[in-house]
Amino acid sequence: MASHSSGIPLSEGARAAFSEANHDAQSRILKVQIKDDQLQVVDKVGSDGKPWEEELDKVPALCDAADACYILFRTDIECDGGYQWALFCYVPDRCKVRQKMLYASTRAELKLSIGSGSFAYDLFGTVPDDFSRKGFEAFITMQKSDAPLTESEEQRLQEIMQSSAEVGSGGNSVIVHGVSFAPHEEAKAAIARVLDPSQGENYAQLGLDENTEQIILRKTSTLALSAIQSVVPNDIPAFHVLRYSHDHEGTHYDSVVFIYSCPDGSGHTKSAPVKSRMIYSSSKSGIEALIEEAGHKCDLKLEINDGETDISEEIIVNKIHPPPMVKKAAFSKPKAGGRGPRRLTSRTAQQ
Numbered sequence: 001m002a003s004h005s006s007g008i009p010l011s012e013g014a015r016a017a018f019s020e021a022n023h024d025a026q027s028r029i030l031k032v033q034i035k036d037d038q039l040q041v042v043d044k045v046g047s048d049g050k051p052w053e054e055e056l057d058k059v060p061a062l063c064d065a066a067d068a069c070y071i072l073f074r075t076d077i078e079c080d081g082g083y084q085w086a087l088f089c090y091v092p093d094r095c096k097v098r099q100k101m102l103y104a105s106t107r108a109e110l111k112l113s114i115g116s117g118s119f120a121y122d123l124f125g126t127v128p129d130d131f132s133r134k135g136f137e138a139f140i141t142m143q144k145s146d147a148p149l150t151e152s153e154e155q156r157l158q159e160i161m162q163s164s165a166e167v168g169s170g171g172n173s174v175i176v177h178g179v180s181f182a183p184h185e186e187a188k189a190a191i192a193r194v195l196d197p198s199q200g201e202n203y204a205q206l207g208l209d210e211n212t213e214q215i216i217l218r219k220t221s222t223l224a225l226s227a228i229q230s231v232v233p234n235d236i237p238a239f240h241v242l243r244y245s246h247d248h249e250g251t252h253y254d255s256v257v258f259i260y261s262c263p264d265g266s267g268h269t270k271s272a273p274v275k276s277r278m279i280y281s282s283s284k285s286g287i288e289a290l291i292e293e294a295g296h297k298c299d300l301k302l303e304i305n306d307g308e309t310d311i312s313e314e315i316i317v318n319k320i321h322p323p324p325m326v327k328k329a330a331f332s333k334p335k336a337g338g339r340g341p342r343r344l345t346s347r348t349a350q351q
Helices: 012-021 052-058 097-114 133-145 151-161 185-194 225-231 274-281 284-293 313-320 346-350
Strands: 027-035 038-046 069-079 082-090 119-125 165-167 174-176 203-209 214-221 238-248 251-261 300-304
Touching: 012 027, 012 038, 012 069, 012 097, 027 052, 027 097, 038 097, 052 069, 052 133, 069 097, 069 119, 082 097, 097 119, 119 133, 185 203, 185 214, 185 238, 185 284, 203 274, 214 284, 225 238, 225 313, 238 284, 251 284, 251 313, 300 313
Parallel strands: 082 119, 251 300
Antiparallel strands: 027 038, 027 069, 069 082, 165 174, 203 214, 203 238, 238 251
């Protein structure tokens, strides 16, 4: 698929600055922004002589709260024609939509203008700490976890992709067969417990042990609905089962809420490995089976990415008890001109 270019060129000054830094062991960072319809170097940071990994913590300070930028970071890895570099594309959530689009579409052009072979790393982030030493190490770990699949992993994922749907008894229910991970006894007991109105705990978080191929319990708690955002992890997938006990219009409800959260790297999240996302997505039916085995059904099912923005007490309440539709008042058409009482004009009076 062809990449889309923004047409923003690299300025001659930026080209010269990169060429100089690429042969200078005292240079470490070039900050590049789009100025006057060109890619220009707006800041330079030298090296303290420390290993390059230790100097990654200089990067966040160069990232503004509301303005996008590119950070060209020189590693100590030498190659033909200079050093290998890391390209950090920083696009904060607070910057304007047009700027987000412009920096995203210009990223490939910047690499091409300098020479794609110069870049050993290419990292996109929305918060400054994505480019700190800790953030960079997390990026490397994620890359390793997304390494090419082994033959057995490929076969397993093929089984997932070929999962089929079959009609249940009575022809009314549809059961989707995904990955057949067996539930750990602790997980089964926890689901039965949190869905029992006579028990104190009302929330369970489940995960998958991909080595033993089991559905496992991560934790249970007594959770207020207003605290639901606080339990959603932003770096790994999770299954959440919540019993929402409440009264509505004089009736008591013990609503069963099932949430599948899967961070994809947008918003406030760190992207979970591709393999994990696929396996978790195909295991949702296994959690629903546990809920049904405990004698309940899901009153609300949600799939979310970012716990900070995609879920809240208000969202859950409004989905379980949708507010009544407000009828709009009928539009009253004004009377057409000339439809009032006939006026006596001077011409009429003469007749």
